[in-house]
Amino acid sequence: MAQVNWTYTDKVKEHFMNPKNILMDEENYQEDGKGVAGNVKCGDEMLVVIKVDKKKAIITDCKWKTFGCASAIASTSALSEMVKGMKLDDAYNLSAKDINKELGGLPDHKIHCSVLGDKALRIAINDYYTRNGMEDKVKKEEERVVCKCMNVTDQEIEHAVLEGARTFYELQEMTKVGTGCGECQEEVTQLLETYKQKHFCQV
């Protein structure tokens, strides 16, 4: 058979074939923070655990488990390598785009797989703060209602963009946003551009 390219980039393939830092059941890992994101029904769930150098506020170790596809496995594996030695604040600000860049790019319909890893990491960091009496440092990702008529939040819009919505009309089809009074159209259009930029601009 002729040489055929693999489905994903070499970097994704490498992480998929030899995933780094898997959390094994039997190792009795003593983590400082733990986060879970996604759910099995949707086909993706990730668990991220971290160890933290408390004095330096640096992540010293990161392990994970993932139920999910090749992109999900590769994303969590890459993330676990990226955050080792990283300051908590910097790690918190890691985005799916950073992971995507590290992997050399995922196909558009796979970007949402890489979103869960950084989300689980942020939950793990917040968990670390909570466990160590630093609740003031916990950053909340609050939802905000953008479309009051149909009660659609910014997070729902972001989710719809990740699921493939690229135009205002596609957003309307998926979320019903702006189908009432229509006053939110301008803000929704801006959010659409922001999320498209955040997740899908060329890496």
Add this chain to the structure above:
Amino acid sequence: MPERIIYMDNNATTPIHPEVKKAMIDAIGVFGNPSSLHGPGREARQLVEAAREKVASFIGASPEEVMFVGSGSEANNTILNALTCQRMGCAYHREGLNKIVTTTIEHPCVLETSKCLQEKGVDVSYLDVDIHGKIDTEQLKEVTTDNTGLVSVMMANNEIGTIQDIKTIAEIVHQRGALFHTDAVQAVGKIPVIVQELGVDFLTLSGHKIYGPKGIGALYVRKGAPFCPLIRGGHQERGRRAGTENTLGIIGLGKAIEMRSQEMEAEEKRLLELKAALRKGIEQKIPDVKFIGHPTDCLPGTLNASFDGAEGEAIILYLDLEGISVSTGSACASGSLDPSHVILATGLPAECAHGSIRISLGRENTREEVEYMIDTLPLVIGKIRDMSTVYKRRQ
């Protein structure tokens, strides 16, 4: 890529049969238009009609009941769309028949077309299936009302292999005065399909599922059944499908069918044995596996298995790295982010669809390949389960 490819995805498509390849290479120079009256035209016509006879005889039809189409999807689209023809005088235009009955487990070409017809005002009922993928004939009796023009039920399911009792279904449909179509793309050439015995009005088959070329299929239209073309503008196929015939594809399909008539019976038995060995091997070596589909009324080569805590796309890509080709019902591999509609229709949870793989064996698969699969799959599932947030190993 690994040096050796073990192809176990024969429900997706099949490798071309060496005899089909030979027949097509021999015929590649045939260029005449079968509609032309001169020599080159007559040569092409002769080959097309010889292929039609082979297809017809294989399914127990007469040649004029068989028309060639570009794909199974085209055949299914043709039959479903015909119902909505509003042209006065159209054989299919029958006042008051504005309902279609189909099932929740059809191929997307039937489901999407039905959805589209619904938007045009056609009443569509979808029959549910049980845990094994069988429809309920009582429900069929209930929903096939006086205004039903067409019932379309697939003969064998592409994902889980379940075979419906088409004969009984056709009888019920005819008692209620409706026409009956079956999408038999996965059935023809794998199990005996004789149109008179089944009593169907329309039947779809495809070339590339039975070791023939892609881009060619056939539609059986019972003599006397009303018909309305999807593609107009030519007298080809007795005015039923415009467009110059795909001579080479038709020759390939004819040869593929001829080979099926010689090989199918023995192969059916062999595939059943291979599948039984595969299933047994998987059961013995991998805990927490569920087999999906009907235990007996199932295509001989089709085995659908779901592994707790493992995601299907990851399974097929690890298998791919080992040179094994299978497919999955997981959302992540579908492009649409939706898990298999067929597995969900059986009432199994989404997790089950995400963790499912379809192994479909074919004429080239050997016992040795099945053994390799039995050795490889446990390693792949074990590796994925070690990583999984969901799977807890039993101590």
